[in-house]
Amino acid sequence: MxxxxxxxxxxxxxxxxxxxxxxxxxxxxxxxxxxxxxxxxxxxxxxxxxxNNIAISLKNKRTKNIGVVIPDIVHYFFNTVVRGIEKYANAKGYNVIVCLSEESFDKEVINMEMLANGSIDGFIMSLSSETQAKKDYNHLKEVTQQGIPVVLFDRITNEVDCDKVVIDDQLGAYTATQKLLQQGRKRVALITTDDYLSVAKSRTEGYTKALLDAGIPVRDELILKLPTMEMDEEAIRDFFNNTDMDAILCVNEIFAVFSIRIAMEKGFKVPEDISIIGFTDGMLAKYANPSLTVVAQHGERMGEISAKMLIDKVEDESDEEIFQTKILEPTLVLRDSTIN
Amino acid sequence: MxxxxxxxxxxxxxxxxxxxxxxxxxxxxxxxxxxxxxxxxxxxxxxxxxxNNIAISLKNKRTKNIGVVIPDIVHYFFNTVVRGIEKYANAKGYNVIVCLSEESFDKEVINMEMLANGSIDGFIMSLSSETQAKKDYNHLKEVTQQGIPVVLFDRITNEVDCDKVVIDDQLGAYTATQKLLQQGRKRVALITTDDYLSVAKSRTEGYTKALLDAGIPVRDELILKLPTMEMDEEAIRDFFNNTDMDAILCVNEIFAVFSIRIAMEKGFKVPEDISIIGFTDGMLAKYANPSLTVVAQHGERMGEISAKMLIDKVEDESDEEIFQTKILEPTLVLRDSTIN
DNA sequence: CTATTTTACGAAAACGGTTTCGTGTTAATA
DNA sequence: TATTAACACGAAACCGTTTTCGTAAAATAG
Structure with a gap:
């Protein structure tokens, strides 16, 4: 039938x-x-x-598909970015093909290769941690050389000629750290990841700058660098056991809410005894007990902007190679994990 | 260049x-x-x-793309399902096109129409709440009549001939309610949504059944039915103010962790004074304080199975119309919001 | 009434592949 | 030496559109 x-x-x-x-x-x-x-x-x-869409695509060499390659989709931040991309793209008649690199260089390459042979009109991506560690961007360069437009967001590199969208991570960390210092905190710790992750690096810089500007020396023992954004409960527990601190800035919300828990387990009162701030204004931040003060990254906005930049490039006939980098302002969202 | x-x-x-x-x-x-x-x-x-993928697609009328249409991607459950689909599909050389209906019937229809004209080989979907409320499934029927295979998961309907994957929601709710009763709870409340949502209905049934099986009458004042899965803080707050309960079962993790907070605000100790169980074993459940006992829905598994079912149908030449419904067993994950 | 312009349509190429079938050349067989 | 089979390749159709160009018939102009 x-x-x-x-x-x-x-x-x-x-x-x-x-x-x-x-x-x-x-x-x-x-x-x-x-x-x-x-x-x-x-x-x-x-x-x-x-x-038939396929026939039309073949004819005018336009698929109306956008390829999105991100490290994972479980972190709330990437989630919201995808939502923003979806929203803008759909309104413009584009479909969104989502591929997860799962922080793996190889998967990132494979995914891009799968899509780069006609399936999509352009890429929106955030680099996997492995890629940032390796500093190997040939797969990106190849794609751009073929004339396929690329927009990088959040985890970017300057080695690829393309549009970029980021928040001012350094400023975000700076503001957050400053906030903690203003509360009278003396021993502000940082839980971050290795510096090869572009965002972690910027955030660490912001943290450092805030301390120095306040005349406080940066003490290495107050900084925990995890290898990746992945949760390592043991490492954080150990850090708590061996460190005397009265405030923590974390590079994501997961580290932060977990820190809240450990702090409470160890008998600290949050925020009375210890203040905690995270990055990403997600579900966890909103619904944690106590709720989490965070640096909001405006992921949805970021997604929309990325999509707009990409589609503009895709639909622009004149292939002038002007690339721009859009820097969004982070926002500090005050909640109950800090004294406000 | x-x-x-x-x-x-x-x-x-x-x-x-x-x-x-x-x-x-x-x-x-x-x-x-x-x-x-x-x-x-x-x-x-x-x-x-x-x-060129497009040329090949045109020639053999196969795109190696799967269309996924889900109500939203911010609920952890859908998130994990997408991950499962991605994983299986990618391994089989398929790409995943994700479209969000945002619980809107119209968006669901538009998204399907966009994709149904050659862009994909099949659909994996979970119905929007509006669709389930309207009971209008013509867009699905049209697609299946065109010979495009469809797999429905979680929010399904029996009015469409296709493969289906669900967890046994009734059993999940039953087990959870039973657990609460076994702890000696007498006034077990339920925070759910309107019955038109297939999963909410099944869960309410499981809750009811467990009470009746234990010889406890079902009291309407212990049941809060929200219009949708969307958070309504006021409604939950009111419910707390007007209801005397010592346990709550919630149909998702967000309602549940928010309930924990309200309970604590009202001076209850969790789990000593009140036990709370939610559905969906997500980030919130894991990192809430106290952590949340939940009915795990095994979203990733569900995604993989859905993808497998779909791809099997897509690649099966013989168009025999045999449809199966796979029912997964939910698992109760015990954490600190119940006495274990 | 012829010359020219519209009007309304069809043939064919193109997009980038795959696949069937035909054929000229060579090598093997009778 | 004549016949046939094997080999190696090309022409062309096809997938479903769009678009350019050519043209017969009808309408208008001169």
Whole structure:
């Protein structure tokens, strides 16, 4: 009972006209007589004709698909970015193909290769940690050299010529640290990841700068550098056991809410005894007990902007190579894990 | 400097052979001499030839794309399902196009129409709440009638002929409620959504059944039915103010962790004074304070199974119409919001 | 009434592949 | 030596569109 899709050829045969006539009639071309147009359009409507996207893609070398390659989708931040991309892209008639690199260089490469052979009109990506560690961006360079536009967001590199969207991570960390110091905290710790992650590096810089600007020396023993953004409960527990601190800045919300728990387990009162701030204004931050003060990264905004930048490039005929980097301002969202 | 992709025709011209020869040579066809094959393959490798996916899709009417339409991606559950789908699909060489209906019937329809014209080989979906409320499944029926395979998961309907994957929601709620009763709780409340949501209905049934089986009457004042899965802090706060309860079962983790907070605000100790169980074993459940006992829905598993079912159908030539419904067992994950 | 312009349509190429079938050349067989 | 089979390749159709260009017939102009 499988009534397969009807094609132009089918309509042409049935109405005893040529395929070209049908095509034109459906596009309301001036070339076709009123009579014929009405006949064709009525027939098409009746049989619910819809042009085949693939054929159209092949013809005009445009797929109306956007490839999104991100390290993971479980971190709330990436989640919101995808939502922002989706929103803008769909409104513009584009579909979003999501691929997860899972922080793996190889997967990132494979995913890009899968998509780069005609499946998409452009890429929006955030680099995997492995890629940032390796500093190998050849897969990106190849793609851009083929004329496929790329927009990098959040985890970016300057070695690729493309548009970029980030928040001012350094400023975010700076503001947060400053906030902690203003509360009278003396021993502000930092839980971050290795410096190869671009965002972690910037945030560490912001933290350091804030301390120095306040005339406080940076003490290495107050900084915990985890290898990746992945949760390592043991490491954080150990850090707590061996460190005397009265405030913590964390590079994501997961580290932060987990820190809240450990702090409470160790008998600290949050925020009375210890203040904690995280990055990413997600579910965890909102619903943690106590709720978490965070640096909001405006992921949805970021997604929308990335999508707009990409689609503008895709639809711009003139292939002038002007690349811009958009820097969003982070916002400090005050909640109950700090004294406000 | 835009070196556009190289095509078969380019290779043919350069090597002074025909396009067909090149095509066959690259496929290592027996028809082509060793010499020619080597020449062609070397050339292709040198210029990094990759066949154009769109052309191939057009030719064999297979896109190797899967369309995923879900209500939202911020709920952890859908998130994990997408991850599962991605994982399986990618391993099989398929791409995943994610579309968000945002609980809107219209968006669901539009998204499906966008994809149903050749862009994908099949759909994996979970119905929007509006769709379940309207009970209008014509967009799904049209698609299946066109021979496009569909797999429904979690929020399903029996009115569409297709494969389905769900967890046994009733059992999950039953087990959870039973657990609460076994702890000696007498006034077990339920925070759920309107019955039109298939999962909410099943969970309410499980809750009811568990109470009745234990000889406890179901009291309407212990049940809060929110209109949708969206958070309504006021409603939950009111519920707390007007209800005397010593345990709550919530249909998602967000309602549950928020309930924990309100309970604590009202001076209850969790789990000593009140026990709380939610659905979805997500970040919130893991990192809430106290951590949340939940009914795990095994989203990733569900995604993998959905993807497998879909791809099996897509790749199965014989169009026998046998549809199966896979029911996964929920698991109760004990944490600190209940006495264990 | 002829010459020219519209009008309305069809043929064919193109997008980038795959695949069937035909054929000229060479080598093997009778 | 004549016949046939094997080999190696090319022409062309096809997937479903769009678009350019050519042209017969009808309409208008002269």
């Amino acid at each position: 499988l009534k397969s899709k009807i094609t132009l050829k089918d309509i042409a045969r049935e109405l005893e006209v040529s395929v070209s006539t049908v095509s034109k009639a459906l596009k309301n071309s001036e070339e076709i007589s009123r009579d014929t147009k009405e006949k064709v359009q009525a027939f098409a409507r009746l049989y619910n004709y819809k042009p | 835009l070196k556009s992709k190289i095509t078969l025709k380019d290779i043919a011209r350069e090597l002074e052979v025909s396009v067909s020869t090149v095509s066959k040579a690259l496929k290592n066809s027996e028809e082509i001499s060793r010499d020619t094959k080597e020449k062609v393959q070397a050339f292709a490798r040198l210029y990094n030839y990759k066949p």
